[in-house]
Amino acid sequence: MSSLIIKSSLKFIKSRSSGKAGWKLAKNLLNKTEEVSSSLGAELLTKTRTYPLKKDKSKYLYHITSQRNYEKILESGGLKVQQGIDTKGTPRLFLFNLENVLNAWANGGKRDYLAKILQMAKKNDDKLVMLRIDAKSLDVSKLKIRTLDKLFQIMKNNDINNPFLQGENSGLSYIYKQRKTPFEYMYSNDISMENISKVGDVVLNASPQYNIFCDGKAIMQSLIKNSPEKGYTFLTKT
Known part of the structure; x- marks a missing residue:
């Protein structure tokens, strides 16, 4: 909801009410508007407005994992679903849109999010591997999203x-x-190796001064340096 609509709504309420009651109505409307305008999830958005569903146009989705897990992926013939933090939920694979995550990391003030993704993928390994998944091969009825915020x-x-x-x-x-x-x-669903390709890998610095939260850009640059993805402007800017 735009700021113009908010201001118009508040002006309308003030014209119809007065005193504490009018201000309380205006304040409640503003609070609800801020809640709806936040990006905590479309379950909030759809309470006020129904958004049309559009086919996701991602050509590729990506997955970062440890070297040990990558070797298991090769042995098993593909990515296998796994249980998330919701132990009673459906086992799934966790993927991301590279441009979306890098854009939010570089321009949206979410600089710690990339590091959190890398940290979760790293686990106890010192080598990360990035995989590219052909999005057209996926069954869209099995694909869901959730905001990192x-x-x-x-x-x-x-x-x-x-x-x-x-x-x-x-x-x-x-x-x-x-x-x-x-x-x-x-x-x-599981994803077969025929729909997966390796983007690159990187050995993480094991020195005491190394900080994955500070070196996220260098890690990503290393992961994609020999791939078509290396042209992302978010990583080429100094």
């Missing part, structure tokens, strides 16, 4: 039964792309 807040609060963790229709992804809101995809 709310996901990391839920993880911080250990709110493992929050229904948000089940995700929402991937047909809403265009909303978050437009807003440069970082989000992840969840896919509830």
Whole structure:
């Protein structure tokens, strides 16, 4: 909802009410507007407005994992679904749109999100591998999304039964792309190796001075340096 609509709505309420009652109505409207305008999830957005579902146009989705897991992927013939933090939820694969995450990281004030993704992928390994998945090979009915803003807040609060963790229709992804809101995809099927290609890998610095939260840009540059993805302007800017 635009600021113009907010101002017009507040002016209308003030013209119809007076005193504390009028101000209370205006304040409640503003609070609800801010809540709807936030990007905590489309379950909030759709309470006020129904957004049309659009086919996700991502050509490729990406997955970062450790070298040990990558070797298991090669042995098993593909990516296998796994349980998330919601232990009662559907096992899934966790993927992301590279441009969306890098854009939010570089321009949206979400600089710690890239590091969190890398940290979760790293686990106890010192080598990361990035994989490229052909998005056209995926069954869209098995694909859902959830914003990283709310996901990391839920993880911080250990709110493992929050229904948000089940995700929402991937047909809403265009909303978050437009807003440069970082989000992840969840896919509830295995993905065969014939639809997966390796983008690159990087050995993480093991020195005491190394900090994955500070060196996220260098890590990503190394992961994609020999791939078509190396042209992303978010990583080539100094």
